[in-house]
Amino acid sequence: MATINVAMIGQGFMGRSHSNAWGQVVKFFTPPLKPVMHTVFGQPEENPQAFAERWGWQNASTNWEELVKSPEIGLVDVVTPNYMHAPVARAVIAAGKPVACEKPIAGTLEDARQMVEAAKAANVKTFVWFNYRRCPAVALAHQIVKAGEIGQIRHVRATYLQDWADESIPLLWRFEKKWAGSGAHGDLNAHIIDMTRFVTGSEIVEVAGAIAETFIKERTLPGQAATGGLGDAAASGGKGPVTV
Amino acid sequence: MATINVAMIGQGFMGRSHSNAWGQVVKFFTPPLKPVMHTVFGQPEENPQAFAERWGWQNASTNWEELVKSPEIGLVDVVTPNYMHAPVARAVIAAGKPVACEKPIAGTLEDARQMVEAAKAANVKTFVWFNYRRCPAVALAHQIVKAGEIGQIRHVRATYLQDWADESIPLLWRFEKKWAGSGAHGDLNAHIIDMTRFVTGSEIVEVAGAIAETFIKERTLPGQAATGGLGDAAASGGKGPVTV
Amino acid sequence: MATINVAMIGQGFMGRSHSNAWGQVVKFFTPPLKPVMHTVFGQPEENPQAFAERWGWQNASTNWEELVKSPEIGLVDVVTPNYMHAPVARAVIAAGKPVACEKPIAGTLEDARQMVEAAKAANVKTFVWFNYRRCPAVALAHQIVKAGEIGQIRHVRATYLQDWADESIPLLWRFEKKWAGSGAHGDLNAHIIDMTRFVTGSEIVEVAGAIAETFIKERTLPGQAATGGLGDAAASGGKGPVTV
Amino acid sequence: MATINVAMIGQGFMGRSHSNAWGQVVKFFTPPLKPVMHTVFGQPEENPQAFAERWGWQNASTNWEELVKSPEIGLVDVVTPNYMHAPVARAVIAAGKPVACEKPIAGTLEDARQMVEAAKAANVKTFVWFNYRRCPAVALAHQIVKAGEIGQIRHVRATYLQDWADESIPLLWRFEKKWAGSGAHGDLNAHIIDMTRFVTGSEIVEVAGAIAETFIKERTLPGQAATGGLGDAAASGGKGPVTV
Numbered sequence: 016m017a018t019i020n021v022a023m024i025g026q027g028f029m030g031r032s033h034s035n036a037w038g039q040v041v042k043f044f045t046p047p048l049k050p051v052m053h054t055v056f057g058q059p060e061e062n063p064q065a066f067a068e069r070w071g072w073q074n075a076s077t078n079w080e081e082l083v084k085s086p087e088i089g090l091v092d093v094v095t096p097n098y099m100h101a102p103v104a105r106a107v108i109a110a111g112k113p114v115a116c117e118k119p120i121a122g123t124l125e126d127a128r129q130m131v132e133a134a135k136a137a138n139v140k141t142f143v144w145f146n147y148r149r150c151p152a153v154a155l156a157h158q159i160v161k162a163g164e165i166g167q168i169r170h171v172r173a174t175y176l177q178d179w180a181d182e183s184i185p186l187l188w189r190f191e192k193k194w195a196g197s198g199a200h201g202d203l204n205a206h207i208i209d210m211t212r213f214v215t216g217s218e219i220v221e222v223a224g225a226i227a228e229t230f231i232k233e234r235t236l237p238g239q240a241a242t243g244g245l246g247d248a249a250a251s252g253g254k255g256p257v258t259v
Numbered sequence: 260m261a262t263i264n265v266a267m268i269g270q271g272f273m274g275r276s277h278s279n280a281w282g283q284v285v286k287f288f289t290p291p292l293k294p295v296m297h298t299v300f301g302q303p304e305e306n307p308q309a310f311a312e313r314w315g316w317q318n319a320s321t322n323w324e325e326l327v328k329s330p331e332i333g334l335v336d337v338v339t340p341n342y343m344h345a346p347v348a349r350a351v352i353a354a355g356k357p358v359a360c361e362k363p364i365a366g367t368l369e370d371a372r373q374m375v376e377a378a379k380a381a382n383v384k385t386f387v388w389f390n391y392r393r394c395p396a397v398a399l400a401h402q403i404v405k406a407g408e409i410g411q412i413r414h415v416r417a418t419y420l421q422d423w424a425d426e427s428i429p430l431l432w433r434f435e436k437k438w439a440g441s442g443a444h445g446d447l448n449a450h451i452i453d454m455t456r457f458v459t460g461s462e463i464v465e466v467a468g469a470i471a472e473t474f475i476k477e478r479t480l481p482g483q484a485a486t487g488g489l490g491d492a493a494a495s496g497g498k499g500p501v502t503v
Numbered sequence: 504m505a506t507i508n509v510a511m512i513g514q515g516f517m518g519r520s521h522s523n524a525w526g527q528v529v530k531f532f533t534p535p536l537k538p539v540m541h542t543v544f545g546q547p548e549e550n551p552q553a554f555a556e557r558w559g560w561q562n563a564s565t566n567w568e569e570l571v572k573s574p575e576i577g578l579v580d581v582v583t584p585n586y587m588h589a590p591v592a593r594a595v596i597a598a599g600k601p602v603a604c605e606k607p608i609a610g611t612l613e614d615a616r617q618m619v620e621a622a623k624a625a626n627v628k629t630f631v632w633f634n635y636r637r638c639p640a641v642a643l644a645h646q647i648v649k650a651g652e653i654g655q656i657r658h659v660r661a662t663y664l665q666d667w668a669d670e671s672i673p674l675l676w677r678f679e680k681k682w683a684g685s686g687a688h689g690d691l692n693a694h695i696i697d698m699t700r701f702v703t704g705s706e707i708v709e710v711a712g713a714i715a716e717t718f719i720k721e722r723t724l725p726g727q728a729a730t731g732g733l734g735d736a737a738a739s740g741g742k743g744p745v746t747v
Numbered sequence: 748m749a750t751i752n753v754a755m756i757g758q759g760f761m762g763r764s765h766s767n768a769w770g771q772v773v774k775f776f777t778p779p780l781k782p783v784m785h786t787v788f789g790q791p792e793e794n795p796q797a798f799a800e801r802w803g804w805q806n807a808s809t810n811w812e813e814l815v816k817s818p819e820i821g822l823v824d825v826v827t828p829n830y831m832h833a834p835v836a837r838a839v840i841a842a843g844k845p846v847a848c849e850k851p852i853a854g855t856l857e858d859a860r861q862m863v864e865a866a867k868a869a870n871v872k873t874f875v876w877f878n879y880r881r882c883p884a885v886a887l888a889h890q891i892v893k894a895g896e897i898g899q900i901r902h903v904r905a906t907y908l909q910d911w912a913d914e915s916i917p918l919l920w921r922f923e924k925k926w927a928g929s930g931a932h933g934d935l936n937a938h939i940i941d942m943t944r945f946v947t948g949s950e951i952v953e954v955a956g957a958i959a960e961t962f963i964k965e966r967t968l969p970g971q972a973a974t975g976g977l978g979d980a981a982a983s984g985g986k987g988p989v990t991v
Contacts, residue, residue, distance in 0.1 A: 042766075223470045
């Protein structure tokens with residue numbers, strides 16, 4: 016079976032989830048290329064070597080700029096905190112390699128459009144991790160609609176509910192604009208927008224209303240472990256503003 | 260037990276539903292006044308006498324203007340098609356009697372405000388049939404919130420779904436602006452707006468977006484029976500535009 | 504519309520429920536005979552006159568033996584505590600009148616068989632209140648099976664769950680063998696046995712296992728009101744054994 | 748991390764499922780010993796080498812008797828068709844090694860008891876794959892009951908429903924007594940019996956009734972692939988009796 020060497024940039028929650036997927040895919044499916052878990056990148060304080068051993072990566076790196084350019088690497092998977100999605104993905108594109116990037120791919124619409132243009136210009140394959148498309152129920156809904164079995168779609172009601180972010184949760188990077196870029200709209204609603212497009216086969220043409228309200232405006236500063244290597248450990252124990 | 264003579268204006272779907280309620284209330288509850296089902300009004304072609312016999316009204320009438328002024332009547336229940344809610348309710352208020360009116364009470368905000376002013380000026384009791392307040396689950400939600408058991412309410416998600424109005428349904432009065440005044444916003448969403456206010460104890464202060472789209476733009480003209488006495492029987496079989 | 508005068512023997516929970524049904528049936532359906540709520544029987548201490556007024560019976564009686572023989576009465580509805588089902592039903596049959604009897608119709612199989620024989624010999628119509636047959640879902644299941652739409656029925660799983668009988672509930676007549684005849688098997692399982700026969704169209708031919716266990720073996724003695732006129736008010740406050 | 752070399756005997760549906768588990772356990776948990784996927788056994792016609800490569804076993808074997816005795820192997824996992832559970836498990840016990848065996852561990856109660864005695868005599872650790880104990884909901888139920896939070900358990904209702912075995916399914920080994928030993932009672936009900944014991948902490952002391960009925964008495968003979976290497980390929984296309 017032909018293989019492709021994968022580098023993964025990032026090793027947080029999504030890093031674990033993607034490691035699992037890269038390791039399992041050839042057991043349950045028969046893809047045309049077998050992914051080889053070549054190298055994982057993490058910040059030195061995240062101990063990427065230990066992560067690599069636990070999750071089955073052959074190597075660990077603390078220098079993503081070099082890693083994405085390495086001739087050993089055939090595909091780069093971007094699973095960093097949001098603010099690094101665009102710079103890393105652009106570097107992969109610049110290296111002429113296919114990039115699979117977590118959503119949201121950028122913090123601004125302009126950045127996202129530039130990334131699309133860069134990928135087209137470089138003629139590299141790109142992929143955004145809208146993983147719900149492969150949930151069996153969603154995939155089936157897509158097929159049912161595509162086959163015309165339920166006629167014209169008139170309404171879609173979509174709500175992405177999560178309940179983990181109550182007052183007890185500290186100021187993770189997801190709550191800071193400089194790291195996350197956006198809040199629930201980019202993080203969660205991106206999925207339901209994509210699923211709507213995927214299931215209906217239609218594009219959204221108008222936004223008739225939107226509300227964004229941050230109910231918990233301040234959170235406890237976390238230790239470093241909770242921030243994907245971004246936090247200021249010294250400040251732990253104080254409070255900081257939620258900015259998304 | 261002290262009694263009060265009720266007149267009901269209208270005898271369609273809501274007329275049957277209210278007749279049932281007026282007849283059942285003293286069996287399951289012990290209200291301070293026992294309602295007497297005195298007279299029901301219907302158009303002559305609706306045969307209000309037969310309706311009265313089936314549903315337990317002592318008398319039938321085809322003249323609502325006189326009925327609401329009759330000294331026999333202590334309370335008037337308005338269950339006509341929407342366009343008659345305001346004129347009948349205003350006549351009851353003018354007669355100095357309490358009025359219980361189906362929603363939407365009027366076709367325009369201006370009319371509704373005038374009705375409120377008229378009722379205040381005449382010092383008559385009024386009641387709008389937001390019946391979901393007495394659904395046990397809704398009443399319990401109201402109590403739970405009022406008791407502070409779930410803290411501050413941050414979100415309410417409310418959708419009123421009905422599925423009867425597909426292409427097979429003819430042009431009932433509910434689909435014509437001149438009779439209905441409004442469409443699903445007045446007919447169904449009125450309930451969820453009221454429930455939101457009732458359960459949360461809060462007022463809506465801003466509307467951030469709204470869509471209104473009529474998917475089925477034309478329907479078969481119905482016979483008279485389907486229109487609450489409003490239809491043009493001769494036209495049955497043709498097509499007419501949906502205007503709400 | 505032709506009418507039939509109904510007498511109802513009993514005025515407990517089922518008495519209220521049946522009163523409601525007798526009053527509502529001609530509003531929602533068009534039966535060949537209109538039932539007239541002629542007379543309700545109750546024990547003197549139950550105040551059947553007040554019950555009659557609340558629920559719409561024209562008369563009240565405290566002598567059921569005479570009532571079932573009265574030439575005024577065309578049909579008798581038996582809703583007493585269980586131990587009186589058989590004696591009252593037999594008296595109605597002896598009077599040559601149709602009888603509608605609550606389940607279980609008797610406390611023993613022998614009694615039940617004698618009742619069937621008596622009814623056949625007297626050529627009177629009988630009816631047992633297996634009301635779930637008219638629940639829309641059950642009626643639909645019956646039709647679906649009868650139409651052969653789901654093929655051969657191989658398994659039926661049926662459980663009748665109720666949760667009201669915890670330790671806080673006093674020794675109602677349902678917990679005493681002399682009044683109830685049987686426990687949950689006669690009271691609740693009778694319904695699921697009937698539904699199984701009704702939906703499948705098959706008879707039960709073998710019982711492969713059965714357990715009967717009374718977990719709460721003793722309950723507080725209730726006041727008279729809780730016992731359908733059967734209780735010994737003086738004893739209230741003590742404890743008594745559960746015997747079903 | 749200390750390691751233990753695992754041999755797995757069998758490579759059917761459970762073989763794939765267990766391979767997945769052995770490979771994933773150290774990623775999601777931190778067990779005291781790290782299992783090494785040393786060798787998988789399969790019949791020559793099952794191609795255990797290909798299975799080993801796909802699922803991550805270091806070696807493949809077609810001789811289980813030697814494999815279980817190999818000094819390389821520290822633990823044996825038995826996932827064969829049912830009729831081989833007992834012989835393989837006994838051989839592992841005889842080799843003085845811990846054995847993890849799929850259920851049902853034997854086709855008869857006598858065999859099962861002998862296995863328990865043999866394991867005790869040899870002082871080897873044993874484990875039966877009642878995997879539902881680790882389903883989060885079941886584990887939580889166990890904890891809730893153990894903590895006394897819901898008081899005395901009076902009833903357990905347990906039904907194991909599967910719907911795959913309709914007329915279209917051929918005569919897999921699960922339908923033949925010589926390979927399967929028992930039918931749904933051993934295969935599925937074993938799980939609910941174990942869960943009942945696990946959640947309640949109580950033992951079953953009496954069986955009050957049981958039914959066993961084979962509705963589909965004959966099935967098409969399958970090709971070899973469907974039988975875990977047990978089938979008679981030449982006979983494929985004919986019919987055979989279901990014997991469990």
